[in-house]
Amino acid sequence: DVKVTQSSRYLVKRTGEKVFLECVQDMDHENMFWYRQDPGLGLRLIYFSYDVKMKEKGDIPEGYSVSREKKERFSLILESASTNQTSMYLCASSSRDSGEKLFFGSGTQLSVL
Amino acid sequence: GENVEQHPSTLSVQEGDSAVIKCTYSDSASNYFPWYKQELGKRPQLIIDIRSNVGEKKDQRIAVTLNKTAKHFSLHITETQPEDSAVYFCAARRGGFTGGGNKLTFGTGTQLKVEL
Numbered sequence: 001d002v003k004v005t006q007s008s009r010y011l012v013k014r015t016g017e018k019v020f021l022e023c024v025q026d027m028d029h030e031n032m033f034w035y036r037q038d039p040g041l042g043l044r045l046i047y048f049s050y051d052v053k054m055k056e057k058g059d060i061p062e063g064y065s066v067s068r069e070k071k072e073r074f075s076l077i078l079e080s081a082s083t084n085q086t087s088m089y090l091c092a093s094s095s096r097d098s099g100e101k102l103f104f105g106s107g108t109q110l111s112v113l
Numbered sequence: 114g115e116n117v118e119q120h121p122s123t124l125s126v127q128e129g130d131s132a133v134i135k136c137t138y139s140d141s142a143s144n145y146f147p148w149y150k151q152e153l154g155k156r157p158q159l160i161i162d163i164r165s166n167v168g169e170k171k172d173q174r175i176a177v178t179l180n181k182t183a184k185h186f187s188l189h190i191t192e193t194q195p196e197d198s199a200v201y202f203c204a205a206r207r208g209g210f211t212g213g214g215n216k217l218t219f220g221t222g223t224q225l226k227v228e229l
Contacts, residue, residue, distance in 0.1 A: 041221060059114065
């Protein structure tokens with residue numbers, strides 16, 4: 001079974017801090033994604049990557065950056081956290097071979113104070 | 114870009130009744146439409162999907178219909194059970210599965226509550 005692991009379930013940071021959210025998948029998936037989930041707004045795509053060192057902006061990339069140095073790991077970086085980045089962050093992966101099904105991690109609830 | 118609208122935002126049904134959730138999309142080039150279910154405190158999981166060359170797909174108690182002309186698709190759950198209580202998200206994707214092609218746009222979600 002595919003496993004997508006996010007490093008933290010809950011995270012509390014202060015405004016202005018640099019924040020790293022880590023995601024690791026164990027199924028050799030080419031594609032990896034970062035979404036944020038907010039009540040009433042659904043899942044919104046921040047960034048995605050379809051290969052190592054490749055990245056593309058999603059719908060709401062402002063204030064975020066990403067890094068994909070290895071195929072299994074996709075990191076989301078908040079350069080200077082702000083209170084409006086308080087949210088649930090979901091990582092997902094998918095494979096070209098297994099169709100278009102997204103496998104999600106369990107999420108990181110980030111609170112920026 | 115693609116815009117997906119989902120209605121209703123909340124839906125309450127009695128156990129055994131049917132539930133219908135509707136979504137509309139804006140990009141006529143969208144060709145893949147999945148539905149994800151997210152139980153409380155858990156990760157979203159794919160429950161059914163449909164492609165633009167098919168009008169309807171069924172899997173036991175759940176079915177999805179697609180009307181390409183009207184650009185809307187719906188999730189139908191029959192004989193609802195308490196374990197169907199969850200948030201349901203529709204999504205749409207444009208284009209092929211090459212490079213960054215697998216970019217889904219999600220709806221805002223429907224909170225389904227099945228009451229005993």
